[in-house]
Amino acid sequence: MIDRGYYDGFGGAYLPEILVATFDELVETFQEAKNDPEFWQNYTDIMSTYSCRPTPITFAANLTKHFGGASIYIKREDLNHTGAHKANNVMGQGLLVKRMGKTRVIAETGAGQHGVATATMAARFGFKCTIYMGEVDMRRQRPNVFWMERLGAEVVPVQEGTRILKDAINEAFRDWVTNMDTTHYVLGTACGPHPFPEMVSYFQSIIGKEARKQILKKEGKLPTRIYACVGGGSNAMGIFKSFLDDPVELVGVEAAGKGLSSGQHATRLSSEDASIGVAQGYKTYFLQDNDGQMKETHSIAAGLDYVGVSPILAHLKETGRVRFETATDKEVVDALSLTIKKEGLIPALESAHAFAGAFKEAPALSGDDIILINQSGRGDKDIFTIADAFADPGWQEFIKEKAEEYHA
Amino acid sequence: MLESYLRKRLKEKEILLMTHIVLGYPTFEDSFSIIEAMVKAGVDLMELQIPFSEPVADGPVILHANQKALAGGATVKKCLDFAKNVAHTFDIPFLFMSYYNILFKYGVDRFVGATAERGLQGAIVPDLPPEEGEDYLKAMQKYNLAPIFIFSPTSPDERMKYLASFGQGFIYCVARKGVTGVDTNFSEQLEEYLARCRKATNLPLALGFGVKNKTDIDFLKGRVDIAVIGSQTIRLVDKEGVGVVGEFIKNLR
Numbered sequence: 287m288i289d290r291g292y293y294d295g296f297g298g299a300y301l302p303e304i305l306v307a308t309f310d311e312l313v314e315t316f317q318e319a320k321n322d323p324e325f326w327q328n329y330t331d332i333m334s335t336y337s338c339r340p341t342p343i344t345f346a347a348n349l350t351k352h353f354g355g356a357s358i359y360i361k362r363e364d365l366n367h368t369g370a371h372k373a374n375n376v377m378g379q380g381l382l383v384k385r386m387g388k389t390r391v392i393a394e395t396g397a398g399q400h401g402v403a404t405a406t407m408a409a410r411f412g413f414k415c416t417i418y419m420g421e422v423d424m425r426r427q428r429p430n431v432f433w434m435e436r437l438g439a440e441v442v443p444v445q446e447g448t449r450i451l452k453d454a455i456n457e458a459f460r461d462w463v464t465n466m467d468t469t470h471y472v473l474g475t476a477c478g479p480h481p482f483p484e485m486v487s488y489f490q491s492i493i494g495k496e497a498r499k500q501i502l503k504k505e506g507k508l509p510t511r512i513y514a515c516v517g518g519g520s521n522a523m524g525i526f527k528s529f530l531d532d533p534v535e536l537v538g539v540e541a542a543g544k545g546l547s548s549g550q551h552a553t554r555l556s557s558e559d560a561s562i563g564v565a566q567g568y569k570t571y572f573l574q575d576n577d578g579q580m581k582e583t584h585s586i587a588a589g590l591d592y593v594g595v596s597p598i599l600a601h602l603k604e605t606g607r608v609r610f611e612t613a614t615d616k617e618v619v620d621a622l623s624l625t626i627k628k629e630g631l632i633p634a635l636e637s638a639h640a641f642a643g644a645f646k647e648a649p650a651l652s653g654d655d656i657i658l659i660n661q662s663g664r665g666d667k668d669i670f671t672i673a674d675a676f677a678d679p680g681w682q683e684f685i686k687e688k689a690e691e692y693h694a
Numbered sequence: 695m696l697e698s699y700l701r702k703r704l705k706e707k708e709i710l711l712m713t714h715i716v717l718g719y720p721t722f723e724d725s726f727s728i729i730e731a732m733v734k735a736g737v738d739l740m741e742l743q744i745p746f747s748e749p750v751a752d753g754p755v756i757l758h759a760n761q762k763a764l765a766g767g768a769t770v771k772k773c774l775d776f777a778k779n780v781a782h783t784f785d786i787p788f789l790f791m792s793y794y795n796i797l798f799k800y801g802v803d804r805f806v807g808a809t810a811e812r813g814l815q816g817a818i819v820p821d822l823p824p825e826e827g828e829d830y831l832k833a834m835q836k837y838n839l840a841p842i843f844i845f846s847p848t849s850p851d852e853r854m855k856y857l858a859s860f861g862q863g864f865i866y867c868v869a870r871k872g873v874t875g876v877d878t879n880f881s882e883q884l885e886e887y888l889a890r891c892r893k894a895t896n897l898p899l900a901l902g903f904g905v906k907n908k909t910d911i912d913f914l915k916g917r918v919d920i921a922v923i924g925s926q927t928i929r930l931v932d933k934e935g936v937g938v939v940g941e942f943i944k945n946l947r
C-alpha cells in the first residue's frame with residue numbers, strides 16, 4: 287500500500303496484519319474502477335434507474351419567507367430509494383464487490399438507514415448479508431430492523447460496549463477478519479481505514495455534483511452557504527466535495543445532544559471533550575478521555591451518535607475550509623417540526639441537524655443570499671423517536687392498543 | 695536482550711510458553727496472583743494487556759475482560775505502576791500489549807520510555823503496522839525495547855520479510871483468520887504456513903490464537919518456539935477462579 291490516505295496527518299490505515307492483504311485488494315479494485323470511465327457511467331445509470339437520481343433541489347418558499355433572510359434550497363437525498371443518501375455509497379460499493387468476486391456483504395448501522403440500504407443492495411445483487419446493529423439502536427430504529435430482515439439480511443444485535451454505532455463497527459470488523467475471503471465490509475460512512483474515507487466520499491460526491499449544476503441552472507449563481515449534518519461525515523463530504531474550490535461557505539452541523547456542557551453529545555469537531563486519537567483503523571478527532579478510552583456519546587439521532595468523524599472533515603476543519611456548528615436535540619426537534627409544517631417535508635432526525643443549523647443563520651443573511659441544506663434522509667424511520675419527542679397522545683394510544691392486540 | 699533470553703531458554707525446553715492477561719481483570723490483586731501462579735508454574739514470558747475500550751482484534755473473552763477491567767477503574771497509570779511491580783518481583787520478561795491509541799494518547803515516546811523505565815522488555819501493538827509506526831519504532835530503538843510484529847496466514851512471503859525487518863525478540867504468528875479466543879484447527883494445514891513463517895525470518899516464532907491445551911502444545915513442539923495462551927486462562931479464571939491457574943499451566947507441557 288503506497289498511498290495510505292492521509293489528509294494532513296488525519297486518516298491512515300491502522301490495520302491488524304490479518305486485514306492488510308484485504309485492504310490492498312480493495313485499494314486496487316477501487317483505483318481501477320475510478321480510472322475506468324465506464325464505471326462512473328454505470329454507477330450513475332444504476333442510481334438513475336434503481337434509485338431516484340438525480341434527486342431534485344427544492345426551493346423552500348415558506349421557510350424562506352418565515353425567516354426573511356436567505357433563499358433556502360433543499361437537496362432531496364430523502365428521495366433516494368430506501369430514503370437516504372446511504373444508497374449512493376452502498377450501490378457503489380456493491381459494484382466493487384462484484385468486481386472483487388465476493389459473495390457476502392456485512393455492514394454496521396446506527397440509524398438503520400445504512401443497514402437497510404446495504405440489505406437492499408445485497409438483495410438486488412444477490413449477496414448474502416449480515417448487519418451489525420447496537421442493541422440500543424435496534425430499539426430506537428425497530429422499523430428498520432424489520433425491513434432489513436424482510437430483505438433477507440441477518441441482523442445481529444451488538445451487546446458490547448456502549449451498544450451503539452461504534453460497537454457495531456467493531457463487531458463488523460471482527461466478522462471481517464474471519465471471513466474476508468468471501469466478504470466485503472460495506473462501511474457506511476467516510477471514516478475507517480484508507481480507502482474508506484476517500485471511497486465513500488467518492489460515491490457520495492454524486493450529491494454535490496448534481497446540486498452544483500442544479501443551483502446554477504435555477505439561480506444562475508452559487509449558494510452562499512451549504513449546510514449538512516455530520517455523523518461520520520459521508521453526506522457532508524458528498525455535498526461539500528464539488529464546492530471545495532468555490533467561494534461557498536461550507537457548514538457542518540454536529541449533534542450537541544443534551545448540550546455541550548452536559549457531556550451527553552456527539553460533537554467531535556467543536557468540543558473540548560474530543561481530541562486526536564487512533565481507533566477503528568484511522569486517526570481523527572475522537573470523543574475520548576485522557577487515557578484514550580472512548581466516551582459514551584448521545585444524540586437523538588442514532589446516525590450521528592458516533593465517537594469519531596471523517597479524517598477528511600477533520601482536515602477541512604483544521605484548514606478552516608469547513609466551519610462546524612452544533613444543534614441540540616431540542617433545537618433539532620423544533621427545526622423538524624417547523625419544516626414539516628411549513629414545507630410538508632419530513633427530514634430524518636440526522637438531517638434535521640442541518641436544518642437547525644441553517645435556521646439559526648438564515649435570518650441574518652440578505653435576500654440575495656442562497657443557502658442549500660442537504661436533506662440526507664427522510665424521517666419516517668424515526669416515527670417512534672419523533673412521536674416520543676412530540677409526546678403525541680394519539681400515537682401513544684395506538685401503540686398501547688396495538689400491544690394489547692398482540693397480547694390477546 | 696529478549697531474543698538471547700529466549701534462545702537460552704530454548705536450549706533447556708522444547709517449547710516456551712507465553713501467557714496473556716488483561717491488567718486489572720478481574721482486579722489488579724487477581725492479576726498479581728495469576729502472574730505469580732503462572733511464573734511458579736514455569737511460564738517463560740508474559741504479555742500484559744493494557745485494556746482499551748475498542749479492542750477490535752480480540753474476541754468475546756478478551757473483549758469482556760477489557761471492558762470489565764475498565765469498568766473496574768483500570769487506568770494506564772495503574773497499569774504502568776502494576777507492571778513495574780511485577781517486572782521487579784518476577785524474573786521473566788514482560789511485554790506490554792495494547793492498541794495504538796493508548797500509546798498515542800500517552801505520547802508514543804513517553805509511553806515507550808515509561809515501558810522501559812518500568813522494566814518491561816518489549817511491546818505488541820496489533821493495530822500498528824510498521825508503515826504507521828515510525829514514531830513507535832524510533833522510540834523502541836531509543837529505549838532498547840523489542841517491537842514484536844505479527845505474521846498472519848494472509849501475509850504474502852514478501853510482506854513477512856518486510857515485517858520481520860522491523861521485528862525484534864520474536865515474531866508473533868497468528869494461527870488463523872479471525873479474532874482471539876476461537877478454536878484453531880491444529881492440523882497439517884498449519885504446517886505450510888509455519889514453514890513460510892520460518893523461511894521469512896530467523897527470529898524465534900510464537901504461535902497464538904486458539905491454543906488451549908496440552909494437545910495443541912504437543913502439536914506445536916518442534917514447529918514453533920513459543921506457544922501463546924490467551925483467552926483460555928481468562929476463561930478458566932472466569933469459571934473456576936484464580937486458584938486453578940497454576941495447575942493448568944503446569945499440565946500444558
Ligand SMILES: Cc1ncc(COP(=O)(O)O)c(C=O)c1O
Nearest residue numbers: 399517518519520521589636663
Ligand atoms: C439520514 C442520515 N443522515 C445522516 C447520517 C449520518 O451519517 P453521515 O455523517 O455519514 O452522513 C445518517 C447515518 O445513519 C443517516 O441515516
